[in-house]
Amino acid sequence: MFIDKWFRSPPNPPLIRGGTREDGDGKQEGETLTPPLLRGAGGDLSQQLREALAASGKERIRDLVKNPLRCSLLCGTWQSLDEDLPDTKAKLYRRFVTTLYQWKKPRLNLIQKQELNAALGKLALSGMLNETSRFQWPESVGYRVMGEFHFELACDLGWLNLVARDAETAEGIYAFYHPTFLEYFAALAVEDWHFFLNHIPKNPQHPDASYRIFEKQWKEVILLWLGREDVGKEEKEAFIKALVKFKVGWDKFYGYRAYFLAAAGIAEFKECRLGDEIVRQVVTWGFGYFNKQKQDWRTFLYPIAERAREVLKETDRQRAISALVELIRNSGDEYARREATRSLGEIGKNCPDTIAALVELINNSQDEVTRWQAADILGKIDKDSAVAISALAELIHTSVEKNTWKRAAYSLGTIGKDSPEAIAALVELIPNSVENGIHRFFEWYNVPTYIIVAYSLVKIGKNNPVAIAALVELIRTSDNKVTQCFAAEILGKIDNDNPVAIETLLDSIRNYRPKDNRYQAAERLATIGKNNPVAIAALVELLNTSRNQVTRWRAAECLGKIDKGNTVAISSLGNLIRNSNNKRTQSSAAESLKKIGKYSPEAISILVDLIRNSGDEYTRLLAAGSLGEIGKDSPEAISALVDLIANSQNEETRRLAAESLGKIGKDSPEAISALVDLIRNSGDEHSPWEAASSLGTIGKDGPEAIAALVDLIRNSRHADTRCVAAYSLGKLDKHNSVAIIALVELIRKSRHEDTVYDPADCLGEIMTGKHFATAVSGLKKCLTSEIYKNYFGRNEKCYRVIWNCAENMTYPEFYQAWHA
Numbered sequence: 141m142f143i144d145k146w147f148r149s150p151p152n153p154p155l156i157r158g159g160t161r162e163d164g165d166g167k168q169e170g171e172t173l174t175p176p177l178l179r180g181a182g183g184d185l186s187q188q189l190r191e192a193l194a195a196s197g198k199e200r201i202r203d204l205v206k207n208p209l210r211c212s213l214l215c216g217t218w219q220s221l222d223e224d225l226p227d228t229k230a231k232l233y234r235r236f237v238t239t240l241y242q243w244k245k246p247r248l249n250l251i252q253k254q255e256l257n258a259a260l261g262k263l264a265l266s267g268m269l270n271e272t273s274r275f276q277w278p279e280s281v282g283y284r285v286m287g288e289f290h291f292e293l294a295c296d297l298g299w300l301n302l303v304a305r306d307a308e309t310a311e312g313i314y315a316f317y318h319p320t321f322l323e324y325f326a327a328l329a330v331e332d333w334h335f336f337l338n339h340i341p342k343n344p345q346h347p348d349a350s351y352r353i354f355e356k357q358w359k360e361v362i363l364l365w366l367g368r369e370d371v372g373k374e375e376k377e378a379f380i381k382a383l384v385k386f387k388v389g390w391d392k393f394y395g396y397r398a399y400f401l402a403a404a405g406i407a408e409f410k411e412c413r414l415g416d417e418i419v420r421q422v423v424t425w426g427f428g429y430f431n432k433q434k435q436d437w438r439t440f441l442y443p444i445a446e447r448a449r450e451v452l453k454e455t456d457r458q459r460a461i462s463a464l465v466e467l468i469r470n471s472g473d474e475y476a477r478r479e480a481t482r483s484l485g486e487i488g489k490n491c492p493d494t495i496a497a498l499v500e501l502i503n504n505s506q507d508e509v510t511r512w513q514a515a516d517i518l519g520k521i522d523k524d525s526a527v528a529i530s531a532l533a534e535l536i537h538t539s540v541e542k543n544t545w546k547r548a549a550y551s552l553g554t555i556g557k558d559s560p561e562a563i564a565a566l567v568e569l570i571p572n573s574v575e576n577g578i579h580r581f582f583e584w585y586n587v588p589t590y591i592i593v594a595y596s597l598v599k600i601g602k603n604n605p606v607a608i609a610a611l612v613e614l615i616r617t618s619d620n621k622v623t624q625c626f627a628a629e630i631l632g633k634i635d636n637d638n639p640v641a642i643e644t645l646l647d648s649i650r651n652y653r654p655k656d657n658r659y660q661a662a663e664r665l666a667t668i669g670k671n672n673p674v675a676i677a678a679l680v681e682l683l684n685t686s687r688n689q690v691t692r693w694r695a696a697e698c699l700g701k702i703d704k705g706n707t708v709a710i711s712s713l714g715n716l717i718r719n720s721n722n723k724r725t726q727s728s729a730a731e732s733l734k735k736i737g738k739y740s741p742e743a744i745s746i747l748v749d750l751i752r753n754s755g756d757e758y759t760r761l762l763a764a765g766s767l768g769e770i771g772k773d774s775p776e777a778i779s780a781l782v783d784l785i786a787n788s789q790n791e792e793t794r795r796l797a798a799e800s801l802g803k804i805g806k807d808s809p810e811a812i813s814a815l816v817d818l819i820r821n822s823g824d825e826h827s828p829w830e831a832a833s834s835l836g837t838i839g840k841d842g843p844e845a846i847a848a849l850v851d852l853i854r855n856s857r858h859a860d861t862r863c864v865a866a867y868s869l870g871k872l873d874k875h876n877s878v879a880i881i882a883l884v885e886l887i888r889k890s891r892h893e894d895t896v897y898d899p900a901d902c903l904g905e906i907m908t909g910k911h912f913a914t915a916v917s918g919l920k921k922c923l924t925s926e927i928y929k930n931y932f933g934r935n936e937k938c939y940r941v942i943w944n945c946a947e948n949m950t951y952p953e954f955y956q957a958w959h960a
Contacts, residue, residue, distance in 0.1 A: 142208065146215040147186040189218050192225050196490060199457050200407060201225050201232060209318055228408045230367020233324045244297045259290035260299060261329030264322045268361065275319050276303060279312040320360070327364035333379035336362055337398075341388060344952045351951035353383065353401055354394060362401065367408035376409050384414060391958060393946035396425075396444060404454040419459040422448050423467055426483070427476045437473035441936050443943040449483055461488050465497045474507050481510070485517035495522050502531045508539055512547040519555025529556050533565040545569060546592045553596025563601045567610040569593050570630070571623055590626050598633045608635050615644055624648070625661045632668025641668060646678050649695075662691075666698035676703050683712050689725045692716065693732060700736025710737050714746035717759060730762040734769040744771050748780045760784065761793045768800025778805050782814040791824040798827065802834025812839050816848045828852055829861045836868025846873050853882045862886060863899045870906030880911045884918035887938060900937035904944050912945040913957035920958055 193202045205211040210232075217239035226232045241253055248256065263285045267274050282291040282300065294300045295314070299321070304313040316322040330336070336358065338350040352358040366376055383405070386398035403422050406415045426448035428439035439445060452460045464484045471477050481501065488494030498521075501514040512535055519528035532555075535548040549566060556562025573589035601607035611631040615624050625648055632641035645668075648661035662679060669675030679699040686692050693716055699709040713736075716729040737743025747770075750763035764784055771777030781804075784797040798818055805811030815838075818831040832852055839845040849872070852865040863886055870879035883906075886899040907915060922938040946954055 142211055143189055143215060144186045146212060147189075185218060186215075189215065194490070195225075196492075197227065197458075198225050199487075199489075200227065200229070204229055204232060210320075227410070228367040230324075230327070230364045230408055231369070233320070233364065234369070237321075237324070241297075256290055256293060256297075256299075257325065257328060259286040260294060260325040262286065263294075263300075264316070264324075264326035265329040267322060268326045268357065274357065275322060276313050276315045278306065279314060282314055323360045324364055327361045327368065330361070330365050333365070333375060333382070336365075336379070337382055337386070339382075339386065344955045349952070354397055354951050359401070359404075363405060363408050366405045373411060377413060380405060380409065380412050380414055380418075384418065391946075393943060394951055394954070396447070397946065400447060400451045403451045406456050406459070407454060410456055415456060415459055419452075419455055419463050422451055422455065423460075423463040423480075426452065427467060427471075427480050428473065430472065437471075437476060439476075441939050443940050449479075452483055453487055457487055461491055461493055464488075465493055468497055468501060474510060477501075477505075478510055478513055481514055481517060485521055489521040491521075499527055502527065508535060508541060508544045509547065511535060512544060512551065516547070516551035516554065519551065523555070524557075524559070525555065529559050529562050532556070533561050536565045536569055542589050545573065546589050549573075549589070549592045549596050553592075553599040556596075557600045558604065559600065560606060563597070563604060563607050564610075566593055566597050566601070567607060567614070570611075570614060570627055571618070571620075573626075594626070594630045594633065597630050601634050603635060608638070612640050615640060621648060622660070625664055629664040629667060632664075636668075637672060638668075642672065642674060645669075646674070649678060649682060660694075662694050662698045666701040670702045672702065676706075680708060683708065689716060689720055689722060690728075693725055693729045696729070697732035697736060700732070704736070705740055705742075706736075707742055710740060710742050710746065713737075714743075714750070717746075717750060717762060718754065723758060726759065726762060730766045734766045737766075738770045739772070740770065744774050744777055747771070748776055751780045751784055757788075757790050757793060760788070761790070761796055764793060764797045764800055768796075768803040771800075772804045773806075774804065778808050778811050781805070782810050785814045785818055791822070791827055794818065794822070795824075795827050795830045798830040798834050802830075802837045805834075806838040807840060808838065812842065812845055815839070816844055819848045819852055825856070825858050825861060828856070829858075829864050832861065832865040832868050836864075836871045839868070839872050841872050846876070850876075850878050853878060859886055859890070860898070863902060866899075867902035867906060870902070874906070874908050877911070877914065879906060880914050881918075884915055887934070887941075888918060888922060890934065900941055904941055907941075907944070907948075912949050913953065913960070915941055916945050916949075916954060916957040917960040 192198065193205070205214050213236050214232075217236060226235060237257075241248060263277070263282060266281070266285050267277065277285075282294075285291075286294065291300070295302075299317055300314045301317060302312050303315045305311065306313060316325075335350060336352045338348060340346045340349040343349065344351065353362065365371065366379070380402050383398045383402035387395050399418070399421070402414075403418050406412045406418060412418075425440050425444050427445070428437050430436075431438045440448075452464070461484065464480050464487075467480045468477050468484065471480070481498070484494055484497065495518065498514045498518040502511050502518065505511050505514070511531065515528045515531040515535070519525050519532075522528070529552065532548045532552050535544055536552075539545060539548075549569060552559075552562045552566060570590070570593060573593045597607060608631065611627045611634075614627045615631070618624050618627070624644055628641040628644040631638050632645075635641070642665070645661045645665040649665070662682065665675050665679070676699065679695050679702070682695040683692055683699065686695065692712060696709040696712040696716070699706050700713075703709070710733065713729045713733045717726050717733070720726050720729070733743055733747070744767070747763040747767050751760050751767075754760050754763070764781060767777045767781060778801065781797045781801050785794050785801075788794050788797070798815055801808075801811045801815060812835065815831040815835050819828045819835075822828055822831075832849060835845050835849065846869065849865045849869040853862050853869065856862050856865070862882055866879040866882040866886075869876055870883075873879070880903065883899045883903040887903070890899075903915060919938045919942055922934060923942070928935045945957075949957070
């Protein structure tokens with residue numbers, strides 16, 4: 141642990157960062173930099189500090205000192221903190237500053253410290269206001285802003301350090317000991333909250349207007365200012381009220397942002413009279429509310445709800461926990477309760493109220509999913525919770541729903557390490573978890589129960605004798621071969637090279653008649669028999685003797701997994717692709733070759749040969765798809781795919797070749813040229829779409845590629861193709877306005893909401909700089925009540941794009957774009 145290590149061997153001298161003003165300069169003779177810490181006392185001090193950090197109510201400080209620098213500073217100042225910890229970041233940094241002054245010589249009196257702090261604050265504030273060089277200053281700036289005496293004193297005390305020299309003038313470049321101290325001293329220099337916010341509604345671009353509350357670099361300064369003990373309570377209340385009441389008639393984006401900043405601010409200003417009201421409102425935005433008039437649960441647009449849930453991690457923790465517990469107990473909407481429970485788990489560790497609420501939910505909820513989730517979260521925040529383990533085991537015992545089994549089994553694998561009750565519940569589930577047949581697409585994660593059971597048993601039952609004995613007994617007594625094989629797979633994972641597991645699977649491969657079970661046994665053997673000579677020999681024998689193509693394909697894939705790069709397996713799969721008359725077998729063999737032949741020259745050579753020499757178009761198509769997975773940076777593979785695009789008469793083959801080039805042909809002029817050619821000359825609409833998509837992945841910002849994408853945007857009649865071309869163009873040429881305008885037009889003019897989803901997502905990813913203004917002015921009309929009512933999907937996507945713009949634009953810039 142970092143704290144224990146620090147106290148065993150504290151740095152000597154501590155807290156020196158970067159260089160001094162000049163080599164050998166800046167340290168007074170006889171100066172003591174090490175705090176009065178007896179090294180032999182490390183054990184007691186580290187234990188005291190860890191206990192103090194673990195105490196209830198110190199969660200914010202505990203989160204803050206996860207940063208190594210802050211943790212080191214805390215360790216170094218622990219003796220001077222009277223064995224107590226502050227509860228805000230501002231108080232913590234004030235203690236740091238006080239203690240660092242105590243360590244330094246020459247010793248300064250109170251007036252001298254205050255004067256130096258003020259000078260440091262002026263320098264820090266000048267840096268925060270400098271957009272081009274916020275954290276570093278030339279020596280001349282330091283002298284000018286602070287004055288000669290204070291600048292040199294700050295350097296001597298280590299507040300400022302020489303970090304570089306100007307390449308032309310050799311002038312020294314200085315920086316604060318750490319950027320967070322710059323933010324702290326800048327906060328000390330702000331005299332009035334109007335420095336952060338001076339709202340002039342009808343003219344936000346007025347020279348006297350100030351909207352620093354919406355600029356990310358000022359957030360920490362604002363929070364530290366709110367935590368200052370020398371700022372009056374009424375002054376802070378006025379600032380919080382101004383944030384909460386910030387409203388404009390033409391949009392609400394910045395109103396939400398101001399409110400969320402107020403919510404974060406009350407973590408530093410806990411006495412705020414509006415604190416409870418603010419947190420309750422944030423919870424409402426995050427999880428919804430019951431509309432009495434409509435008699436249903438109403439939620440807010442995704443960007444609002446998402447940010448509200450995030451800010452709950454930043455606000456006053458106890459208020460947030462209380463508001464979430466109240467929602468969980470009183471909400472009639474089960475989904476809202478589950479989502480609130482998830483958030484409670486993120487902020488409520490070691491909190492008695494959180495644990496009590498989760499236990500109550502486990503015991504009283506009538507919804508199995510809610511009970512599972514509450515138990516899972518309880519186990520994570522209250523490690524090894526017997527209540528949570530028992531609740532999950534009970535769900536497995538009593539439920540008949542497979543999805544509930546899955547969730548409970550997965551959670552036991554997270555919280556039930558070495559728990560006999562958890563292991564017993566999972567072993568009991570094995571016979572019932574073997575699922576044959578097709579799994580519905582929308583099942584939980586679309587994963588069979590037995591895979592989750594295996595995953596969890598491996599996590600919590602590794603080398604556990606109880607679990608091993610139970611699995612061996614299940615293999616011995618079960619009449620179901622599928623159950624036997626599954627149990628053998630788990631057994632092999634929790635007890636490496638277990639002979640019972642390997643022999644069970646080999647017996648099924650050799651002797652069990654239904655071919656499905658033979659290759660399933662081979663597949664399971666591949667997961668536990670890595671480099672096992674007995675397993676390798678059995679699979680080679682199966683390849684050589686079996687007359688069933690499916691069995692041979694499965695055996696070859698398994699052999700490649702347990703003996704990486706096995707040439708027998710690779711060659712066998714190549715022969716199956718080349719010679720089989722069954723397309724399903726060919727396709728399966730090609731998929732297997734992708735899995736075991738990555739970067740294998742033998743596999744790449746086989747696939748290239750199939751492309752160049754096979755007379756069967758389907759075989760060439762399969763080979764092209766597989767090359768995209770295993771042929772990265774292979775000139776031979778790229779050349780074969782380029783030739784296939786040029787020579788094939790089949791558009792599906794050409795599309796797949798273009799897709800594969802997008803995976804393996806990065807920065808290849810040959811590949812880029814082939815894709816450009818496909819865009820310009822294909823008579824099929826789908827091929828240019830695929831070529832454009834691949835160009836966005838592998839292309840450079842070359843004029844040929846950019847011109848082809850611009851032409852495709854302007855000339856294609858298909859919205860999907862224009863969308864992909866614009867997205868790729870935006871990735872290749874970040875300042876290209878054609879891409880942004882095209883995506884905005886696609887969203888704005890679409891009459892069907894499901895066709896705007898991709899353009900909106902693409903726009904959100906590629907917007908930079910001036911593009912934000914283009915998006916705001918182009919999409920603002922999509923936020924009408926009519927579109928909200930009739931085309932909700934379009935409205936929400938547009939709202940998300942503009943929300944993204946609001947988070948990246950200054951308030952005056954957004955105002956101008958909105959009114960353009």
